[in-house]
Amino acid sequence: MSERLRAARSARGWSQERLVREIQRYARQHLLEVPSAASLHVYVSEWENGRRKLSERYAAILRPLLGLTDDELLGRQEAAGPQAVGGYDDLISRIDSARSVSLTMVKTFMEQTELLRTMDRQMGAAGLVDQMTGHLARMEDALTFAVLPQTRRPVAQALAAASTLGAWQALDAGAVERAWRNYELAKRAAQEAEEPMYLAHAMAEQAYVLCDAGRPDLAVELVRDARRRGAGRMSPRLEAWLYAAEAEVCAKAGLTDDCRRALDMAAAVLPPGAEARDPDMLSIFLNGTHLARWRGNVLASLGDDDAVNSLYAALDTLDATFVRAESGLRCDLAQAHLARGEYDQAQTHLRTARLLASRTGSVRHRRRIEQLTQKL
Incomplete structure (x- = not known):
């Protein structure tokens, strides 16, 4: 300990x-x-x-x-799986209880996930660890003791969405192994639910763990495999999100041409308009503003001079409730200004990013801030 x-x-x-x-x-x-x-x-x-x-x-x-x-x-070891039940009576009781998991209960699970997503976006993930751990445990338990497919699939879909969110929160808090395990849980749940969109999303987000671990080459392969798995069965907004994710990991892998092609594809398939939420997959937020921020992030990592314009345009229209996103955007601006030798502007954005990262408890953003600060 x-x-x-x-x-x-x-x-x-x-x-x-x-x-x-x-x-x-x-x-x-x-x-x-x-x-x-x-x-x-x-x-x-x-x-x-x-x-x-x-x-x-x-x-x-x-x-x-x-x-x-x-x-x-x-420092305790995590349980290898569901806790053993005492006997047949206990087992049947839990199976019967799982049969009563109706669509109303699944809706409640998804509403709880949505609440945790909103709180995470505005306040950060660190303070939600107990709530998210309990939330995932309840859904996993419901799935473990559900028997028939018509009961299992809706629960599995809800679990896939929540596990992906829990994994991203763990990654943000610096709990890398928990992040990886939650992504694996999300992938298994998505496969159980027969939901290729949820599977592709979990796979692509898992690639960020590999990037952070210094394996961007493997991350590129994983994101591309995610796109192949979802080909022809994804919403346009999710497809654009996957191309943008591919562009980001390609930039980190030094694949400049592939990166720019993926950015162009993301812009080409993204639905027009200000709406950001994907009605087919509520965990996806992406519109022109979000993509401009993402593009600026990618171009900043390439040292492209055009990054600054994209990033300031995104900052001007960013939803104020996306606190953690603003911290990342400020880091992107600092990186872009550093590439231009504009150290005062970079320092200003890093100062704001540090305050926002402290507010949300983001270890991941703080690590990046420290890396950029060393370049001043």
Whole structure:
């Protein structure tokens, strides 16, 4: 636990003193009593040195602060699968319960996913770790004990959507293994639901884990395989999203021509108009503004001078509720200005990006901010 806590704190750029302040702030917001700052500083030091066991009381505070599950925080191994039931009576009871999962219940699952998506977009993923973990566990349990296809498929589709969101949240919080496992869960659920759109989306997002791990070449192959899997069975907006994702990973792999072709294809197939939400797949938000931001991100990574114009156009029209997206956009602008040698402008955008990343608890954005700051 000691190494995990220290690593999670460091990933956010927090000193022990900052962690103490965050614990106190959380306690005030949730009307909890905690010791003085001096005592908490001793606790943090002893937790990190392995001299004090982390109690459930403080684990419940640290989980949302650091965006970690109990297993990640305490170092316990995750269960290999569903917990064993006590006997046939218990098993049949759970199967009968799963049979009662109606379309109304599936609708409730999807509404909960939508709420978590909205909260994540505006406040970040770190504070949602308990809610998302419980949400996925309930859906996975419902699927495990559902028997007939007409019951399993709607639950599986809801699970695929929620698992992909949970994976992206884990990646943003720096929990890479949890992100990978959730993407694998999303892919299995999409296959069970016979939903090629959900499968393609999960595969393409999983490619970002490979990119962040330094394997953009493998990420390119995975995104292209996702497009092939969904060929002829995708909505135009999802198809545009996949081309834009391919352009991004191609840029990171140094495939400049392939990158530009993918950007052109994304623009060609994207439906016109201001509407961003895909009615066929609610996890996809993409319109001309979003694509302009994405294009600017890609061009900035290529060092293209045109990136700045695309990014400022996107910033002017960005929905204010997309807080994490603005943090990424500010990073893109900083990168684009750095490529032009405009260090003052880059520093200004990095300062704002850092504030937004701190607000959302994004380890992924903070890592990029630090990388760009070193170039100033």
